[in-house]
Amino acid sequence: MSDSDVVEKSDGEEKTDPGAIRHGNFMNYYQFHPAEGRVRQLPRGVWQRQRVAHPARKYAGLDVGCNAGDLTYILRDFLEETMSRDQPEISLIGVDLDPILIEKARERNSRPDRVTFECLDFLSEDCGEMLRRYLMQLNKTRFDVVFCFSITMWIHLNHGDDGLEEFLRKVCELAEMIIVEPQPWRCYKNASRRLRRAKLEDFPLLKELKYTRNPVKHIEDILRRLCDFQRVTVTAGNEWGRMLLIYERKQES
Numbered sequence: 616m617s618d619s620d621v622v623e624k625s626d627g628e629e630k631t632d633p634g635a636i637r638h639g640n641f642m643n644y645y646q647f648h649p650a651e652g653r654v655r656q657l658p659r660g661v662w663q664r665q666r667v668a669h670p671a672r673k674y675a676g677l678d679v680g681c682n683a684g685d686l687t688y689i690l691r692d693f694l695e696e697t698m699s700r701d702q703p704e705i706s707l708i709g710v711d712l713d714p715i716l717i718e719k720a721r722e723r724n725s726r727p728d729r730v731t732f733e734c735l736d737f738l739s740e741d742c743g744e745m746l747r748r749y750l751m752q753l754n755k756t757r758f759d760v761v762f763c764f765s766i767t768m769w770i771h772l773n774h775g776d777d778g779l780e781e782f783l784r785k786v787c788e789l790a791e792m793i794i795v796e797p798q799p800w801r802c803y804k805n806a807s808r809r810l811r812r813a814k815l816e817d818f819p820l821l822k823e824l825k826y827t828r829n830p831v832k833h834i835e836d837i838l839r840r841l842c843d844f845q846r847v848t849v850t851a852g853n854e855w856g857r858m859l860l861i862y863e864r865k866q867e868s
């Protein structure tokens with residue numbers, strides 16, 4: 616398996632065509648990419664980066680592009696287990712621009728007091744305002760962690776290089792630590808090919824991109840240069856060759 620949006624045969628042909636999709640809002644995403652395996656790569660012991668713990672031990676996470684919520688729920692279990700010694704009160708919010716996926720995520724919510732889903736475009740002003748209100752209710756100014764799993768390509772394809780920069784800047788403004796799982800360049804090609812095969816308009820900005828070929832390198836560069844974040848660790852590739860980039864805010868002196 617080579618990427619989370621298409622299952623490829625060894626000769627590069629697509630075995631399972633997930634359909635022509637513009638924003639990565641696949642309805643059956645977790646049938647092909649079970650969420651359980653996705654957290655295996657996550658390191659332990661990096662999760663509480665704030666030097667001064669929150670007085671009420673409140674821990675807040677944001678999952679950007681949460682799809683139907685499967686991974687959000689698993690991430691919450693992971694955080695609870697990995698921080699079980701300190702037993703913080705963990706709250707997670709997932710946002711996604713697809714209303715059907717958000718509805719699906721909400722239907723299975725057994726902890727609505729701690730897990731919330733909102734249908735919003737992360738790049739919209741409304742989303743920024745809603746997230747600030749969410750943090751205010753928790754008496755926090757930033758999320759302890761923001762997860763960006765398999766979303767950067769969709770932002771990049773639909774909003775270009777400037778959109779990718781804006782996305783990462785917004786994520787970092789809201790975060791103490793971020794986890795980014797970028798899609799490799801061949802996934803961009805596959806997503807574009809699927810649109811053309813379906814006789815739909817290609818991503819108009821694809822030809823104008825300057826951040827090509829090595830999305831990981833460009834994303835790390837943006838995180839360091841524009842967001843002033845520093846590397847915590849970068850994991851080895853998983854079975855689809857995907858790495859997790861873990862970055863954090865530099866401590867204010």
Ligand SMILES: C[S@@+](CC[C@H](N)C(=O)[O-])C[C@H]1O[C@@H](n2cnc3c(N)ncnc32)[C@H](O)[C@@H]1O
Binds near residue numbers: 638683711713765
């Ligand atoms: C390929 S899925 C990844 C889902 C999940 N993060 C995971 O890795 O399991 C990408 C998700 O990002 C969402 N998405 C794309 N652009 C978005 C945006 N601007 N704001 C919010 N969600 C977005 C899509 O609707 C889709 O559900």
